[in-house]
Structure formats: C-alpha cells, structure tokens
Amino acid sequence: VVSLHDDRRLVRRIQQGDRRAFEEFVDSYGSRIHALVRRNVENASDGEDVTQEIFVDLYRSIGSFRGEAALGTWVYRVAMNHCLKHRQRTRPACLPYDEALDAEEDWRADPMRSAARQELSDQVRVALDGLSALHRDVVILHELHGLTYQEVADVLEVPVGTVKSRLSNAFRRLRESLGGYVLGQGTALGPEALGEVSR
Amino acid sequence: MSVCTKYSDDLKALVDGELPIARRWVVERHVAACEPCRDEVAAMRQIGDGLRLQPLEPLDAALRARILAAIPDRAPESARRPIPRRFSLALAGSAVAIALLIFVFRPAHDEFMDRAGAPGPASAPLPRSVTFSPVTPKAGDSKPVADSNHSEPVSPAMAAPPSDVFRKRSIPPPAVTMRTETRAAVVNKPEARESEVVRHDNQPAARTSGARSDITLFDSHSRSQPEWEARKMPASISRFGANLAAAEQKSETQKALDKKVETPALQAQNGPAQPTVAAGRIVHQQDRSKESLGKVADKDSLATQSGAGGNLGIGAAPAGAAGMAGFGGAGGGGGFGGGRPDASVAAQRGSAPPAEAGRRTNVNGQLALGAQMSPLSTLYGRDAGIHPSSSGKTALLKLDVENLEQKRGEVAQITRAANGTVTAVSGEQRRDNYSLDYAASKTPEETELLLEVDAAKMTGVLDKLSRLGDVTVRQVPAPAQAKVQDLANRNQDSNYRFRAPLQERAEAGTAGSTRGETQLRQEMTRSFGDSREQSRLKTGAALGRGLAPGAVATITLVLREKKDRRPAAAAKPAQEPMKK
Numbered sequence: 001v002v003s004l005h006d007d008r009r010l011v012r013r014i015q016q017g018d019r020r021a022f023e024e025f026v027d028s029y030g031s032r033i034h035a036l037v038r039r040n041v042e043n044a045s046d047g048e049d050v051t052q053e054i055f056v057d058l059y060r061s062i063g064s065f066r067g068e069a070a071l072g073t074w075v076y077r078v079a080m081n082h083c084l085k086h087r088q089r090t091r092p093a094c095l096p097y098d099e100a101l102d103a104e105e106d107w108r109a110d111p112m113r114s115a116a117r118q119e120l121s122d123q124v125r126v127a128l129d130g131l132s133a134l135h136r137d138v139v140i141l142h143e144l145h146g147l148t149y150q151e152v153a154d155v156l157e158v159p160v161g162t163v164k165s166r167l168s169n170a171f172r173r174l175r176e177s178l179g180g181y182v183l184g185q186g187t188a189l190g191p192e193a194l195g196e197v198s199r
Numbered sequence: 200m201s202v203c204t205k206y207s208d209d210l211k212a213l214v215d216g217e218l219p220i221a222r223r224w225v226v227e228r229h230v231a232a233c234e235p236c237r238d239e240v241a242a243m244r245q246i247g248d249g250l251r252l253q254p255l256e257p258l259d260a261a262l263r264a265r266i267l268a269a270i271p272d273r274a275p276e277s278a279r280r281p282i283p284r285r286f287s288l289a290l291a292g293s294a295v296a297i298a299l300l301i302f303v304f305r306p307a308h309d310e311f312m313d314r315a316g317a318p319g320p321a322s323a324p325l326p327r328s329v330t331f332s333p334v335t336p337k338a339g340d341s342k343p344v345a346d347s348n349h350s351e352p353v354s355p356a357m358a359a360p361p362s363d364v365f366r367k368r369s370i371p372p373p374a375v376t377m378r379t380e381t382r383a384a385v386v387n388k389p390e391a392r393e394s395e396v397v398r399h400d401n402q403p404a405a406r407t408s409g410a411r412s413d414i415t416l417f418d419s420h421s422r423s424q425p426e427w428e429a430r431k432m433p434a435s436i437s438r439f440g441a442n443l444a445a446a447e448q449k450s451e452t453q454k455a456l457d458k459k460v461e462t463p464a465l466q467a468q469n470g471p472a473q474p475t476v477a478a479g480r481i482v483h484q485q486d487r488s489k490e491s492l493g494k495v496a497d498k499d500s501l502a503t504q505s506g507a508g509g510n511l512g513i514g515a516a517p518a519g520a521a522g523m524a525g526f527g528g529a530g531g532g533g534g535f536g537g538g539r540p541d542a543s544v545a546a547q548r549g550s551a552p553p554a555e556a557g558r559r560t561n562v563n564g565q566l567a568l569g570a571q572m573s574p575l576s577t578l579y580g581r582d583a584g585i586h587p588s589s590s591g592k593t594a595l596l597k598l599d600v601e602n603l604e605q606k607r608g609e610v611a612q613i614t615r616a617a618n619g620t621v622t623a624v625s626g627e628q629r630r631d632n633y634s635l636d637y638a639a640s641k642t643p644e645e646t647e648l649l650l651e652v653d654a655a656k657m658t659g660v661l662d663k664l665s666r667l668g669d670v671t672v673r674q675v676p677a678p679a680q681a682k683v684q685d686l687a688n689r690n691q692d693s694n695y696r697f698r699a700p701l702q703e704r705a706e707a708g709t710a711g712s713t714r715g716e717t718q719l720r721q722e723m724t725r726s727f728g729d730s731r732e733q734s735r736l737k738t739g740a741a742l743g744r745g746l747a748p749g750a751v752a753t754i755t756l757v758l759r760e761k762k763d764r765r766p767a768a769a770a771k772p773a774q775e776p777m778k779k
Contacts, residue, residue, distance in 0.1 A: 063275040124249035
C-alpha cells in the first residue's frame, strides 16, 4: 500500500513525463484494475483492451489530477467509468463464469479445506454474478478491492448512505442465494473447514 | 429462524467497521443480545471471506508491455507546472516590479527633492511635473498645490487618479498624502510651506501615516455605501480596458465629486486611522467608469498602509507608488506576470478582519489588474479564468468550483462530464456583474450557479443536478425555443381544459357538488400533479432531446443547503457520466 505522500510524488513525476513513474503506476494498480475490468467485461481480450484504454486515459488525464482525492479512488473511478461504458455498449445479460480467475492453490496440503474453500469461492462468485449491477459494483469495490465506504461512494458518485444500504442489501441477497453454504449449514463449509479464512 | 430487522441496515457496516462510534456501540449491544442478528453478522463475515478468497492476479507481462507501448511519448497533457517554478516566476515578476517602481519614481523623487531642498529661492514655484495634487491642474495654473488656498478640494484620486498622471509618470502619486500633510502645515505656518513639504517627504513615517489618513478618508465615505455595493465586483471585467481609457478623461462630474470629499479628508487628518476593505469605494460611487481603477488603487493603498506590500515589496514604496503599480495594468501590481495575489492577501490580513474579505479581494484584485489566468487559477483551479461567453457578447467569470464546497464540486463534475462549465452568478447578481459572495461565503444559504453545458447532454445533467438543487433552464439554443413554446402552449391548454371549467362551476355555485367535478379535479391533479421542479425538469428534458451536439445550453442551478451533505468527489477526467 503506497502512502498518500508517495502517491502524490508518483503523480507529480508522471505529470512531468517520467515514463518510469508511469511503469510504477501500472505495476501498482495494473492487477487491481485488470481484475476489476475482468469482473465487468465479458471476455478476456475485451478485458485487456479495456484495461489498456483505462491506463491510456489515466495517463492522458493525470495532468488534471489535483490530489484532492486519493489516487486510488480516482483510478478506480476512471476504471469504473470505462467498465460502465463497456457494459452499456455490450449489455451482457450475465457475466460468465470465468475460469481464469480461479485460485490456484496447493490443495495437497489439506484437500478437504481446499475443496471447501474452492466450493465456497465458486458459489460466492456465482451468487455475486446474480446480483444486480448496482449491488455487484459496490460489493466488488468494497470486498474485493478493499475500498472504504467513502471511497466507494466517491468512485460511484453516490452518497455513503447509498453504499451502505446497497452493501447491506447485496449481502442479504447473497445470503439468500448461497442458502446452505453459509453459517455451517453446508457440510463442506462448516466453521472448522473455513477456519483458515475466518482468521 | 426468526428475523430481526431493527438494525438490519447497520449490520454490514458493523462488520466492516464503518459505523460511527455511538451507533456501533448501540448496534453491538443489540447484536450481543439478538440471536438472529448474530447469525446475520456471522453470515456476512463468512460471505465476505468467501469473496476475498478470490486472489488478485498480477498483471500479465504482455498486457503490461502493451499498456506501456500505448502510452504516448510526450508528457501528459495539461500537466501542471510544479509549484516551485510558479514561485520563481512570481519572484521574478516581483523583482521586475520593484525595479520598475524604483526606475519610475526615483527621477521624479530626486527632482522634487532637489527643487524643494536644494539651495535656491525657497519660494520658487514647483514645476508642474512635481505638483502634488493628482487633480489635473487648470490651464495656466502655475502654482503648486502647496501654494494653493485651502479651500481647494482634496481629491480622492488616491483611489482613482487621472491616468495621464500615470502615463506621464512625472507626478508622483503620493501627492494626496503629502498634500494633506502639507496643508495642515501651511495653515499654521504659511511661510514655511515648502520646507514642510520637504520634511514630510523626507520622513517615511510621515508618509505612511499620510497614507493611512487617506485610507481613513475613503473608509469614512465608504461606510455610507450599501452592503451590496461594497461586495460588488467591477461591473464588467471585459470592459476594464475601456474603463481605463474612460478614466483618462477627467469629467466635470469627477471634479465636482472631488470637492465633496474635502470634508472627510480633513476629518481624516484628525481622526484615527481605520482602514477597511471598502476603502476607496468612493470612486465607485463617483464615477462608475472608474470603478476598476478605484479598486486597484484602493487595494494598493491598503497594501502600502499595512506595510505588507506582499511579496512585491510595495510597502517600501511611497503610498501612491503602489497605486501606480496597480495601474500599470499589463505588468503592475499583484497580477504581475501572472503572479500570485499575495500582496492583496497580505493587505487583507493586515487591515481587514473578515476572513472572507481576503478571498474577495483576491478575486477583485486579480480581475481589476486584468491578469489573465494565474491568480484565479491558484484559487479556483487550473481552468479558472475569464473567458468569453458562448454568445461572445459578454465575458463570464468562469470558476472551476472543484476547490470550493463539496456540493459545488459535484456540480463541477457533472458539468465537466457534459463538456460544460460553471459560471458563477449568485443572488441578485446578473450576468454583467460578478458575485464575490459565491467565492467568499463559506456556507451561503442559497447559491445560484450559471452552468453552460453541452445541450446534447442536458437531460442527464439536469437529472443529476436536480438532486443537488432547484434547476431552471435559463437559456437554450434556438432550435429548442420551439419546444419551450410548445410546452407552454400545452400547459395553457391544460389550464384551459381544467381550471376554466372549475372556475365556471365555482362562479355558478355548483363547485364541489357533482361527480363530474370530482372527476375533473382528479384529472387536473394528475395533469398538474408534478411539482414545479419536476415540470422544469421535464422542460429541460424536452429541450435536451434533439439538439445538435455541441450546442450550449445555459442552466441556472440554485443550491440550497441540505442537511445531508455529500462528500467531496474525486477529480475525474472528461468522459461520459456514469449511468446507473
């Protein structure tokens, strides 16, 4: 996590045309932004195109970044705008299941726990894809990308209260969708099986 | 399993640690005692963990290379210059200003000193080139001001001296100050007039006090000004040059008005110095064409009086010197080479208690000085400045309000997303005036913003703006006028269909008694059910459709303070607004 001071310095260097600084910027935000894009874009090649567009746009417009908001918030906002534009262009009914995002963990150490986690992850992802776009965006930004409520509100240009209520509703729906997979009602996903992730 | 909905909306925030302390304490206590809520919290944690199980993959090397290859070689557009360079520019401008001042004033000053203090006939009249009075001497008048009788008016031209004085740069502007001092001496010691002049001129302290007296003079006069008058900006910044030219021709009105301030001037000599921000406003009252000039002089005299002089070092110059620097226009004063208005800020700190006045003077000073961009940019952002309006007939003060209050920041974002701008007009101000309240007031109850947006995007803009305040469409491109008329016709038609029959029935004494009327009323309610604001929005939406891209619509947005203030949003590059 880069500090605010580092962010400002990085931005200043990019604004001065330092390409090395922009490489650092891409290294810092590339994976996160690409993951966000992949959540919103149907196929992998489109996702790469959109990610590239985002970074080119970020580069072009970073001159207007004044540091009033956190750099990450601004980056996410630009990325979300691109994703929304893409979404409007393509309007997929539902995001497909994406194998590429699957976790590759060493299941040999604890096959049962690994299987349980994988199952939960898959189920949660399917449930997440079943959410409306409004709810999904909030969940992705907050849960997957670790943005605070305030940052999510800034990115999505909605009040913090809206973020809060959307998250609350989204989790309510996720719980309904997951049914027996939560609260130990599913045999494979008992608290003991999830002990590691709950830590 | 039972379900508890008491704090259902707060449970997720509790899990995320996003609840305020007081609320968290309440919800935690409830959760501790409520089993359904405990289950809910546990489920939320579990789902959250499940979500976070998905790892973040590093960026593919090929994609990284692709991104970097797509980046243009040149530096990002509109990159702002680093601050140190700006400072250095300001310093350079200040140095040039100081050099200019010294260059301009030194010869006249030396000449005056030579004439007044050098051996020779002490009673010899001073040449006109060193006449103290900023009032243009009458033709054939060979007497210096110090020799004039005391009924001659003291000119307030400290605030607005005739520009030929400055053009020639042969008459030192501190004349008012010195003359005032001299006059008092002459009253008591007529034969010592010249020496008094010399003595005062040789004493910087006396000069400073003289400057203070002058400010008091104008201040005492300005107290009679209405509050709105004192707040007003120059009537038209775009006419600044014209004002300057107009002020060069001293009118009879000006002369007559000059006489009126004699009494306050004499009072000012005896009274304590009480400089205020509004000092110099008298010029505004005397002759509107000199409004801008008066303010410049006012500001500069304040700067001198406060001894601050800002980073220009004006405090070291004679009182009138600052005024002259201000009138330099192209390169003088705080706007020098696009420098920062620190001088006026310093002056405000030294003499004006209200914090908001500082900002006001900043803007005021910058505009009066006719600087192009920088000071406003410093205050309100990179894009701030004076731009011609879409019609090209008027100049509008366009402020990038992102640096101001949060809500206004949202407006700026919305308009920017629509390729638009925000032009500040507030309260009673009209297009040819410039509101300082907008910039100065921290929490005005109501602020009116004039927005210019891409007409093609007006519908979306209006929709978003309506969440922030009342919106009215003030000016739209010509093709849309027909739609406005059409809507008005339809409203009239509705009025005719519903209200007229009702009125007839009321007049006939049958109102409220028939089933038909009830139906009519219901219909009318449906027709007029929308609030006025909604109607306005519909009007705007109707206008927004079918307009040629690139057409500019002018919208008035009235912002009123709401309880639920939204947070400041981040900067956003120009692109399509998000639609949710």
